[in-house]
Amino acid sequence: MRWAARPRRPRSASTRRATPPVPRPFKFDSWEPGAETTVSAYDGYWGEQGQVQEVIFRVIGDTTARRQALESGSIDGYDLVAPADLGALEGAGYTLVNRDPFxxxxxxxxxxxxxxxxxxxxxxxxxxxxxxxxxxxxxxxxxxxxxxxxxxxxxxxxxxxxxxxxxxxxxxxxxxxxxxxxxxxxxxxxxxxxxxxxxxxxxxxxxxxxxxxxxxxxxxxxxxxxxxxxxxxxxxxxxxxxxxxxxxxxxxxxxxxxxxxxxxxxxxxxxxxxxxxxxxxxxxxxxxxxxxxxxxxxxxxxxxxxxxxxxxxxxxPVPTLAFASRVSSYPASPVQDEVYNLIELTE
Known part of the structure; x- marks a missing residue:
């Protein structure tokens, strides 16, 4: 799954050493500052892994460029849809998901x-x-x-x-x-x-x-x-x-x-x-x-x-996310704490 978003900063090495390791659905793979971050499914996760095996976060700062990336198929979804784009995206069959405003x-x-x-x-x-x-x-x-x-x-x-x-x-x-x-x-x-x-x-x-x-x-x-x-x-x-x-x-x-x-x-x-x-x-x-x-x-x-x-x-304001039609369910969080193993795809 390819995703346009702002990557989170990784925790410092000292913080990682001080925190006991907890198995999570995804593991960190790579980070290119200002460009792209990749996580992939972690084999040692104790729970249901879900359909998504890899998530790539691409940094696309401009709202129009994010929409165009979705329309071209180079990403599967993006965050912070411009209000002016909502009607056109919905009419074109894209899935819109709102976060509760917090x-x-x-x-x-x-x-x-x-x-x-x-x-x-x-x-x-x-x-x-x-x-x-x-x-x-x-x-x-x-x-x-x-x-x-x-x-x-x-x-x-x-x-x-x-x-x-x-x-x-x-x-x-x-x-x-x-x-x-x-x-x-x-x-x-x-x-x-x-x-x-x-x-x-x-x-x-x-x-x-x-x-x-x-x-x-x-x-x-x-x-x-x-x-x-x-x-x-x-x-x-x-x-x-x-x-x-x-x-x-x-x-x-x-x-x-x-x-x-x-x-x-x-x-x-x-x-x-x-x-x-x-x-x-x-x-x-x-x-x-x-x-x-x-x-x-x-x-x-x-x-x-x-x-x-x-x-x-x-x-x-209500933040809105837009997805390709193959993304049938996305667990939107008010504080952007999404759990990617809960994403459901139609293909």
Whole structure:
């Protein structure tokens, strides 16, 4: 089976030595950095091996190139299908499989920018965004609007959290209160990545274009700045020279600290603020022993984040995989932990 995906990094030698060997369905064969990784069926596996004897992961960064590789038959499936390709692929008989969304797409606001340090400006930006329009027009079918920086399947999700409804006139009023008018408009840098697709951000250029038009509609002047993915992460996380920006996260495991703790557990260059009260609340919640204790603590944290408003949670996109018709069943995992001996083929 040939597969277009991002290869996982192998564990370090020291980690491998420290971990007792456990028989698994597949063994590592080869790795060509940035090109191809191969695993094959392990003869010593104790369970059902399944039909697939070899899996080749090919790195194909461009969404169009991945689709073309599937259509040409050079791969059997690929991850992170562009939303615009879903209808055509389904109509051509390819199999589409959705992962349950376990992610968050957000618009970050860097408070190192004096304008974004003003809560009225951050509230105005939140009110200027029509999340329903963004989800309907740009993101995959099944995507849900986000109200906080975690999906609703994680404990601590707060169903009564403060939200900022789409209100263009309210956004304009807040901007005017902060001193920004038609004669003296708010000007912000809008950073976004290009030539990349992520489970939480399948089409960043289209997401940017949609949000750009919404923010400009309330009088905000934007300076768009785009970067390739690696350079983009260095820019957003490595310094203060950025403004509002697109980013997100796919959870590693079902724990609230893996979301809000990852984002807001300490001061960082991405957000540009130092909120001792929030940091302390997250530290306290992280130390609680049971879910019964953690749930209300993290609900309170989510409300604290919502009122402080370091960014705007936008959506929980549905990642889609596409396969050749011979792949009749694929065990899609929300955290991309696929078990390849469970794949079923028709030939």
């Amino acid at each position: 992610n968050i797409l957000y618009l970050g606001m860097n408070q190192a920018d004096p304008a974004l340090a003003d809560i009225r400006v951050r509230q105005a930006i939140a009110h200027a965004i029509d999340k329903e329009q963004l989800v309907t027009q740009v993101l995959p079918e099944g995507t849900t609007v986000a109200s906080q920086f975690m999906p609703d399947s994680v404990i601590g999700f707060n169903s009564g959290v403060t939200t900022y409804e789409f209100d263009q006139e309210g956004a304009k009023a807040l901007l005017a209160e902060a001193g920004y008018t038609e004669a003296n408009p708010l000007t912000l840098t809008f950073n976004y990545p290009v030539n990349i697709s992520r489970p939480y951000m399948p089409n960043p250029e289209q997401i940017f274009t949609n949000l750009q038009s919404q923010l400009q509609a309330v009088g905000i002047v934007l300076n768009p700045v785009s970067n390739e993915w690696g350079e983009y992460l260095d820019l957003i996380q490595g310094g203060s020279d950025h403004g509002i920006h697109l980013l997100g996260w796919t959870g590693d495991y079902n724990d609230p600290d893996n979301f809000v703790g990852t984002f807001f557990g300490a001061a960082s260059n991405e957000w540009g603020f130092d909120n001792a009260e929030l940091f302390s609340a997250l530290t306290s919640a992280r130390g609680l022993a049971t879910e019964d204790e953690q749930d209300p603590a993290y609900q309170a944290v989510n409300e604290q984040i919502a009122t402080f408003l370091p960014g705007v949670p936008l959506a929980n």
